[in-house]
Amino acid sequence: MKTTIALAMAVLVLSAGSAWARGDAAAGAKKAAEVCAACHGEGGAKPATPDYPILAGQPQDYLEHTLKSYKSGKRKNAIMSGMAAALSKEEIADLAAYFSKQKGLAYKY
Numbered sequence: 001m002k003t004t005i006a007l008a009m010a011v012l013v014l015s016a017g018s019a020w021a022r023g024d025a026a027a028g029a030k031k032a033a034e035v036c037a038a039c040h041g042e043g044g045a046k047p048a049t050p051d052y053p054i055l056a057g058q059p060q061d062y063l064e065h066t067l068k069s070y071k072s073g074k075r076k077n078a079i080m081s082g083m084a085a086a087l088s089k090e091e092i093a094d095l096a097a098y099f100s101k102q103k104g105l106a107y108k109y
């Protein structure tokens with residue numbers, strides 16, 4: 001009985017937590033597989049060439065910030081400026097949530 005209550009509470013806490021989390025990693029995963037994986041590799045972990053950066057495990061804030069910078073023109077790159085221009089704010093948040101949760105080489109805080 002006690003276990004059932006504890007489990008029910010855990011489920012409540014977890015689902016409430018995900019409702020508040022920024023970015024929907026599942027939606028990001030879908031978009032990433034369709035668009036980003038061609039260059040950055042599956043999960044952003046194994047890029048197609050060494051000059052394409054690893055996105056897996058990079059901090060969520062950094063990923064979101066840099067995608068917004070490409071979109072605004074603050075950071076310019078022939079490839080990524082076009083990619084980011086096609087993304088909505090919400091898609092950027094979803095992608096940042098997804099890639100930050102992937103296992104990568106970047107330092108984890």
Ligand code: HEC
Binds near residue numbers: 036039040051054079
């Ligand atoms: C056609 C190849 C290609 C595709 C497709 C692509 N990227 Fe990139 N991406 C690059 C290259 C090349 C760079 C390095 C650009 C630079 O030096 O600014 C880059 C850089 C980035 C960076 C900056 C990484 C860092 O360490 O600063 C992010 C974030 C990023 N891409 C996210 C994405 C996302 C999200 C998608 C899918 C919507 C995507 N990219 C699709 C080629 C690509």
